[in-house]
Structure formats: structure tokens, C-alpha cells
Amino acid sequence: xxDNLIDLNEETRRRMLDEFEADVANGAVFQxxxxxxxxxxxxxxxxxxxxxxxxxxxxxEAVVDLGLLQDRQASxxxxxxxxxxxxxxxxxxxxxxxxxxxxxxxxxxxxxxxxRARQSTSSRPESERLLGxxxxxxxxxxxxxxxxxxxxxxxxxxxVNSGINIKTVR
Numbered sequence: 001x002x003d004n005l006i007d008l009n010e011e012t013r014r015r016m017l018d019e020f021e022a023d024v025a026n027g028a029v030f031q032x033x034x035x036x037x038x039x040x041x042x043x044x045x046x047x048x049x050x051x052x053x054x055x056x057x058x059x060x061e062a063v064v065d066l067g068l069l070q071d072r073q074a075s076x077x078x079x080x081x082x083x084x085x086x087x088x089x090x091x092x093x094x095x096x097x098x099x100x101x102x103x104x105x106x107x108x109x110x111x112x113x114x115x116r117a118r119q120s121t122s123s124r125p126e127s128e129r130l131l132g133x134x135x136x137x138x139x140x141x142x143x144x145x146x147x148x149x150x151x152x153x154x155x156x157x158x159x160v161n162s163g164i165n166i167k168t169v170r
Contacts (some may be wrong), residue, residue: 015100059089118163
């Protein structure tokens with residue numbers, strides 16, 4: 001089931017791209033260990049295309065279609081490419097979407113709230129506890145920016161693939 005990204009609009013997309021380009025300039029884009037190193041330019045372009053006009057599903061499809069993922073991990077174990085591309089795409093799209101929403105909310109003086117963007121058959125208790133909570137957009141944006149290249153370190157939101165995200169409250 002696709003993510004229900006409530007605030008995905010042209011302004012959010014523009015800010016997703018701005019946030020992404022800032023990370024590119026700072027060398028802070030998440031580098032998955034299973035993305036083929038020779039494909040960095042195409043990996044960056046897949047982000048740009050998805051943020052400009054796509055969604056997590058089109059992002060994942062492009063990763064597969066372009067053959068950006070290695071078929072083996074460093075340990076030698078086989079990579080489930082379709083599943084890995086979906087995790088990568090959902091995580092990257094969701095993180096930049098959250099950064100953009102927080103940026104818009106901050107500029108507009110609007111609160112942000114955690115909601116379930118994607119249904120989960122086995123949601124984690126830590127994710128469920130966050131639903132409905134209002135977050136400080138300044139703190140969230142700082143956390144997401146500081147840990148962009150290592151999303152497992154996000155302090156405010158749980159795992160980027162948890163199915164939860166944020167929305168502005170109007």
C-alpha cells in the first residue's frame with residue numbers, strides 16, 4: 001500500500017529538492033552499502049526525479065530499472081533487490097518529505113503532528129506512541145539534517161521505514 005503523504009504538493013517537492021541539493025553539496029546523502037559505487041550520479045538523479053514528480057513507488061522502480069543495487073552484500077549474502085529498493089526508496093523519500101514539511105511548517109508558524117502515512121500489519125509500539133504527537137519543527141528539522149547520511153540515528157522520529165511521518169496542522 002502506498003504512503004499517504006498528506007502535504008505532498010509543489011512547495012513540498014521544491015523544498016525536498018532544496019534539502020537534497022544541500023546534502024549533495026555537503027556530501028551528506030545517505031549512501032546505502034548495496035548501491036553500486038559506480039552509479040552514484042544515477043543514484044542522485046533518481047532522488048531528484050522522484051522528489052520533483054514521483055513518489056516512493058516510482059523511486060523504487062527506477063532503482064530496479066537502472067540496476068543501481070548490487071546483487072550481493074559485502075558479506076556475500078544475496079540481496080532481495082525488489083524489497084531492498086522499496087526500503088531504500090521509502091526511507092529516502094520519507095525522510096526528505098519530513099524535512100520539507102518541517103521547513104514549510106517552520107516558515108508558516110504551523111505545528112506539525114505525527115501520523116500514520118502507511119498502514120502496517122505489525123506496527124512497533126514506539127511508532128504507535130508517537131501518533132498524534134505534536135513535534136517542534138525546529139528540533140525535527142535539525143535532527144533530520146544532522147543525521148541525513150545515517151538515518152538510523154534519527155532521534156525524533158523512529159526508523160524512517162516505520163510508516164509514520166509528519167503533517168502540518170492547519
